[in-house]
Amino acid sequence: MKHLPKHVRPRWRYLAVGIETWPGASLSRGAFQREAWYAAQNLLGDAGSADADVTVVRFSHAAGAGEAAVRARRDEVDATRAALACLDAVDGTPVGLRVRGVSGTIRACEERYLGRAGGIRDERDVVFGTDRRRGHARDGAVDIETPSGFVGATDADISDT
């Protein structure tokens, strides 16, 4: 269909979202989009989520850190922010999520808030408490494998073996 004249096109905003997971988790764009829509629908209802849009337009995730750009209608930025805050897991994988900022174009969103994916990951044996554990370090943060699952720590909590 012929595209709309400029003055009647919807005004979009793009929310830059920082994503964090435990190391080894893999997130796909499709799954993230589905969960984002679920979160919006559950919080805002069908009408509200249709208004908000919540389309994932950029997505990347690797080694426990990722980022995305999520499109929202201009008037619905706060509703979208709320919906994204309620996105707590993707396919059962817990995700930490934060809106880094909001831009008027995808390009500004990328230049300003995206593309700072996270540092060098390093996997080594560390001593956490009194036990020897496997640690996944990045940028001062260390995720430690314990029998009951991962524990988030920093380099101050561990000592090297």
Add this chain to the structure above:
Amino acid sequence: MSDGPGADGTDGVSDAAGTDDASDDGGTSHPPYEAVTAHPEGDATVSRYVRAAREYGFGGVVVRTRGAEFDADALESRYGVDVVPAVEIAADAPDSASGSVGNFRPEFPLLSVRGGTDALNRFAVEQDRVDVLARPMAGDGDFNHVLAKAAATHGTRVEFDFGPVLRASGGRRVKALKGLRKLRELVFQYDAPFVVSGRPASHLELRAPRDLVAVGEAVGFPADAVRAGLAEWGRLAARNRERQSDSFISPGVRLGGCEEDDR
């Protein structure tokens, strides 16, 4: 158009800069705080929370877990985030809670009682020594006008628990939202003091202050109330630290040095 991203960027900066107020007791506005469950009860250590909190724009972290090991001063100087050691008393009945309150009150600048039954909720709001009644609507807990008035009289902060709003779904979430609405109406009606928390159990469950404000607005809280509720943790901590200090005698009375001129 360009105002949007600019405003967002600068807001993040001013949030971070706002942490300076935390050390200054005279400051009237406190930065947002979050009250967290740390390792060994939660899945992240205090320092990991503090690291995330700085990035998310929190001015402070309240550690609900008594067993957590951390050096508050070292973390504060490294990350510039205020760290408040606290205790959340989880008891089955008021009499055992009462013993714990007596034991822990002198040690911690912030003391909360985990509600969730009518008896515990009532106990917490009628105690001057309790700072916060945590998650009153969880489990079988309920709240009414009598408790709201008592909370206002005794200065017990009632916690609005955003945890189920952020992480539950379906019927459990609907029930939690109903509870929050009832609690909100009563607390606002009787002007009871309150705090707001997402009750994160790992750094992945932490959400930024602005995001919590947006969630609050989506479920019917005024934005200002959510901000005030997040800042209230810091205000409480500052007040109690002052009360714990050696120079404090009673409200309005403090031990001061003699002025040089009097000699």
